[in-house]
Amino acid sequence: MSEKLEIKPLVEILHNTKRVAVLTGAGISAESGIPTFRGEEGLWKKYRAEELATPTAFGRDPQLVWEWYDWRRGIISPKEPNPGHKILARWEKVFPGVSLITQNIDGLHQKAGSENILELHGNIWKVRCIEEGTISENFETPLKNIPPSCPKCGALLRPHVVWFGESLDPAVLHNAFLLSSGCEVMFVIGTSAVVQPAASLPLSAAEAGAKVVEINIDPTPLTSYADFSFRGKAGEILPLIDDELKGMS
Ligand code: BV8
Numbered sequence: 405m406s407e408k409l410e411i412k413p414l415v416e417i418l419h420n421t422k423r424v425a426v427l428t429g430a431g432i433s434a435e436s437g438i439p440t441f442r443g444e445e446g447l448w449k450k451y452r453a454e455e456l457a458t459p460t461a462f463g464r465d466p467q468l469v470w471e472w473y474d475w476r477r478g479i480i481s482p483k484e485p486n487p488g489h490k491i492l493a494r495w496e497k498v499f500p501g502v503s504l505i506t507q508n509i510d511g512l513h514q515k516a517g518s519e520n521i522l523e524l525h526g527n528i529w530k531v532r533c534i535e536e537g538t539i540s541e542n543f544e545t546p547l548k549n550i551p552p553s554c555p556k557c558g559a560l561l562r563p564h565v566v567w568f569g570e571s572l573d574p575a576v577l578h579n580a581f582l583l584s585s586g587c588e589v590m591f592v593i594g595t596s597a598v599v600q601p602a603a604s605l606p607l608s609a610a611e612a613g614a615k616v617v618e619i620n621i622d623p624t625p626l627t628s629y630a631d632f633s634f635r636g637k638a639g640e641i642l643p644l645i646d647d648e649l650k651g652m653s
Pocket of ligand 1: 428429430431432434435440441442443453454457507508509525565566567568569570571572593594595596597598599600601602619620621622624636637638639
């Protein structure tokens with residue numbers, strides 16, 4: 405496997421690196437059995453994510469949008485972190501300077517034990533009252549009432565996620581760019597690198613002189629910018645890098 409050839413020079417660099425940033429996308433959860441967005445399994449009935457994950461879709465038909473989220477929550481709920489999630493959680497303990505930025509809303513990084521996580525697009529297990537703005541955790545699967553309503557004021561609850569056409573939390577986005585432009589190595593794992601502004605984070609890392617390491621089963625628009633590009637599954641490539649790192653310490 406050609407990846408082995410690239411791993412040694414990467415681990416040499418990592419061995420002298422203090423600040424590592426990691427950006428993950430749906431691909432890191434694929435081996436846990438969670439469908440990605442742009443894979444063929446990413447469809448629900450006849451809809452694509454871009455059609456349902458929008459404020460317009462929710463305003464027009466909150467019932468339909470909540471049926472989609474209830475379906476996704478049902479898929480995610482029993483799923484466990486895979487070796488990729490677990491290694492990133494361990495790296496956070498082993499290397500103090502590792503920070504994790506995820507586009508995923510499935511909560512699997514938390515389940516794997518990662519603690520300092522920036523969730524760019526929110527979390528599918530959190531709901532927000534559209535009147536009060538209050539955020540709470542809700543793990544009810546399946547949901548008893550669709551759409552669910554706020555127990556306090558009775559208004560509609562929405563998923564506490566960032567929809568297409570909505571701005572990300574400014575503080576979260578600011579920290580994500582700070583971490584990206586301040587790191588020495590940035591891993592970009594399991595993302596098609598098309599959704600903005602997340603897809604700009606690795607570019608800001610590269611512009612600041614960081615080495616960019618892509619792990620993906622397919623090439624992406626980022627591949628040509630990457631210093632290292634591993635073509636393979638995150639749950640298989642990360643253990644190879646981790647083994648080499650252990651061998652060096
Ligand atoms: C915003 C939460 C300001 C909801 C999500 C600039 C240029 C162009 C467009 C825009 C732009 N700025 C804004 C936009 C519009 C839009 C956008 O980016 N559109 C895209 C489609 C072009 N962005 C926004 O609207 C953002 N808001 O910028 O605010 C603004 C406001 C108004 C108008 C303009 C600007 C908000 C974006 C957030 C959307 N919410 N999720 C929910 O999930 O329900 S995004 C959602 O899709 C995910 O969170 C994720 O981020 C994204 C999917 O991306 P990936 O994670 O990469 O998943 P994907 O399936 O695509 O790819 C999986 C990859 O894994 C593949 O490459 C595959 O090969 C690989 N893979 C598979 N298996 C494995 C693997 N790799 C390794 N191992 C494996 N085993």
